[in-house]
Amino acid sequence: MVQLSNFTFALSWIVSAAQERLGLVAQGLESATLATSSNNITTMAYTLPPLGHSYDALEPHFDAMTMEIHHSKHHQTYVNNLNAALKDHELSSLGVDELIQQMDKVPSDKKAAVRNHGGGHANHSFFWRNLKMGTTLSGELEAAITSTFGNIDDFKAQFEKAATTVFGSGWAWLVVQNGGLKIVTTANQDSPLMGEAVSGTSGFPVIGLDVWEHAYYLKYQNRRPDYIKAFWSVVSWDEAATRYAQRPQ
Template sequence: MAYQLPTLPYEYTALEPCISKSTLEFHHDKHHAAYVNNFNNAVQGTELDSKSIEEVIKITATNPSQAGIFNNAAQAWNHSFYWQCMKPNGGGTPSGALADKINADFGGFDKFVEAFKTAGATQFGSGWAWLVLDGDTLKVTKTGNADNPFTAGQTPLLTMDVWEHAYYLDYQNKRPDYIGDFLGKLVNWDFVAENFAQATV
């Protein structure tokens, strides 16, 4: 069954001025749509066609001959997850069990912010910064290109796209400004908390 391009969970103008309508139109309607189309075309009529996209990512991650399938599958999944990690008037700080766990594992929310900003700013070239649950410990990690933490057995809770197409129309080469706005004004902590709750049931 074909993987569907999800609609954005907000209007194209909803994240302005942090992320513009133009960026979302290009990023979602062009880049993300292309990954979804390429993935569906690549698995159509193969034994992978009946598997979930998460299964395909895990199966193809370590097979160089399937790198094209992996790249498009992982990018399709990563983007679908990324859209949900943001919301209008987001940012701020988490609460409840997630906040307690961040404080316990990072030594405070500010320490988490510092680690996440560093991961995003120091990812050379294209990639992603993540908050993941690794075993029973929260960690900040980063991945290059299409890579995804669950190929390493980690559970993604939050991601930030640091490919240039995610921010360049709005921030040009000022990636740290984009990262600051993402954390301060865009993060959907409710979504992150739901992911954490599901991962710790």
């Protein structure tokens, strides 16, 4: 009974935190159910991408309940709120990565929503592609990591340190920056794609790790370093290698 009570409390806490931080109120939910506009242009431009695997596929490293809440609730809310912010706006024709790279073109009254919810949609869409069990680092990306960081263990240690020391909520990234690999972090739902003027950093993402509490709290509680170490068991090196091959030249 004590364990069930603790679990219920943890679940209640994370849902309440999500509602508070994402502004998830009844009015917002209603506005997120978007219809077709009078000129027959569908205003629901952005949609939740499939996870690519079952919610329990990453057990025991990433638990099924967290994955389900993270994907179907948190990410869906970013999508809903982004659609609401850009309803009937020409910017909604842009892919989300392209959108967040053009923050200077976003009207001032929509900038915060696009930064937060567009960033959340872009970051999570990328994050899901980063996750897959049983892949191996090799080839050109392995050589680049070894050349840049000395060896794979040193790279992981530096990445873990960056992810652990993100204050509050944010992301840790391996990016291509000025032709080379670099580990960077961003706050909240900022992305390196937004550029230094917005996010404080820049780069083409190769790996991204969500270190918001909603990504790990049900399983790891306050043990963020344990969650970060678990990431190496589920990171898709295949996807990372593909991204690295697609880097700007």
